[in-house]
Amino acid sequence: MLTLANSYEALWPGFEARKGAELARHDTVDFMILADSPQTLFAEQVAKLQPQLEEDVKTGFALLDNFDGDLRQSGRALLWMGDGLLLLDDRAASLFQALPGNQRFVADLPDGPVKNALADLPDLRCLLELTSGSLSRRNGALVDDEGKTRTRFTLLELHGTDGNVMLVQTEKLRGYEKAHGQLQAYLLAAADGGSGATAHIYHALVPDHLPYIAKPKTVFAPDEKAVVAATHVISAYLAVAQRNEEGIIADLDTEFLHDYRVALRKIRSVLSLFRGVYSDSQTVALKRSFSELMAPTGRLRDIDVYLMERDDYYRLLPESLHGGLEEMFGRFQKSRKSELRKLTRRFEGQAYARQMTSLQALFSDTSRLHMGPAAERPVHEYARELIWKRYRKVCKMGRAIDDNTPDELVHELRINCKKLRYLMEFFAPLFSRKEVKARINDLKGLQDNLGLFNDYSVQQVALQEVLDRAKMSDRGKKLDMAKSVGALIAILHQRQLDERARVTRSFAEFDSAAVQDSFRNQFQKVTA
């Protein structure tokens, strides 16, 4: 059994311990979590009320969350219990919904209260089993001397592979609120201080679970050497990439591959942005090495993106052109399979394992790295200078762009904006987090605009390639697909033009006097 932490508040937000047994808790929360199953629970009367327990029913259970741990972080726990889903929330009443199938994505769940309450979860992330085991469920009630039920409860004993936990769902009956409070007080005492917070379910059932953090926060002192900071960031993102390998192989959802690639891309940008921390020759070699890691994942990611656009593409085209889309998406599905197979073989091969292990070792500290001229510089000064320079570059390029500037320069601006954001993200711990967040936010409107402009142009090129690459003996099918792709390209081209037309204004908004002042105050070198 867990002992009670220093304060109830810490364990159970909204919960207060008062004098004696009187408890106050957010009205709607209707379950308690006991760290273990006390043997003597309900062995005697509770506040002069007689406990009555039904026979127990045994089923299986699984604790579910997505890879990002969104449910755990938001104070919720989702349990699959044989016949349905139970959602517990630190701040709301629990919800239950029957679940006939084995759906892994929230969007695929049948309509119901649990699905509604999970609407905030990212669509692309599937639900994973953190752990599973056996569940024993018992209904019970506290009954008065007239035989009237004053409050009801359900005991759920969860036996997982790495730990046990007991949940007690309590039901408040109209006119008998006092008995409900007495039951809660009793449970709290019986649990020797177990708690109501869903966090305890995770502590008890998955004590060793390592949360996944897609954007690790690296912390370093202002006078830390630049090379140490760069090495830390690379090492952290290397670990992020590796955490995703399993999910890619198991093909759980497309975000694993996406996160894997983002992590590697960040490493590459550290190598190119943190100029001079490593020797030139090592920087070149490392860049090549990380490009080689990323290259085999590109095709699969492209296909994932096309498949995500599927509904949108169908909406954009009239039904008469859907035949060609069907043909095209059928091809995507097929090549996705073979790409995934290739990538899986690669991940499971020895060469890949060797490469990752040696990179890990290389970045575990700085001893095996070749220092460049900027290696020893204090990171704060170094970071400030990099950000300021990049900001100035973005401004210079942006101010030169008008509605007639060639697209290449707009792409250049996009890339530099991205670099500026990466720099601010990497070095955020050195500055006021709030301020950095505000600067990233200043940049957001412009970045979104440029991002869409780029997406539409990339999609046009890619669709053209799909068509060029398609080897088809059936000329009718080829013609269908060509018609659909042609129509799509026309629409995407128009969208791209619309985004392009917004660029000058987006930049002007970013380039306001207020934003200029903020960047200057934060990142310009103070001259004595």
Added chain:
Amino acid sequence: MKIIACYSNKGGVGKSAAAVNLAHAAASAGVNTLLCDLDPQGASGFYYRVKPSKKLQDDRFFTDVKKFTNAIKASDYPNLDILPANMSYRDFDVFLSRMKNSRSRLKKALKSVDADYDLIILDCPPNLSTLSENVFRAADAILVPVVPTTLSERTFEQITEFFRDEGLSDKKLVPFFSMVQRQKTLHGETMARMRETYGKRFLDAFIPFTTDIERMGAHRAPVATYAARKTGGRAYDAFWQELSSRLKLT
């Protein structure tokens, strides 16, 4: 929302039993039901094991919506709440009119606690003079149990007279035969005669005199919970079916 009053000016004719079992049948059919125990003897509350509420004797009771909503108690069955009331009829008039007004604070308060009732059943006391005619006016139907004896025939006539004298619509009166003993010739003859006199007003379904129903006092639970398939349980089921279709309750 519909209001059904169970009324008889004669005691011991199966009025509370009808209210209790009707409430249970309605709730079981998914109709959100409130059973109000207006009979000082408190038989409905007794069958549902709900203790009389002290709060209700407070004079300020009906000026305070919260106090009223607090007095409602959950029964041991889904969709069924009990008001173990012990109040003056003047106060009860106020209660009923507020329940009928969908914009009243009381209705809103009940709605907010998920107690927006589809059906209110009143277990009325056996006394015409003190029961306000407003309660009869508010009700959609007044269920009257009639034991098929000569004396009860006379009692039912009194009720219809009362309704006419007070200018109330006697169309609301829904009599039904209660505690029927089929082996008694007198019961059979009285039933035949009354059905002829009152036409279709009497329910076809009737409640027999049976030990299943007598045992309610020992079980302290609706008949359907312990004798659903026996004579008593089946009789109340038929009674509910007919009533709900006549009053369009489901």
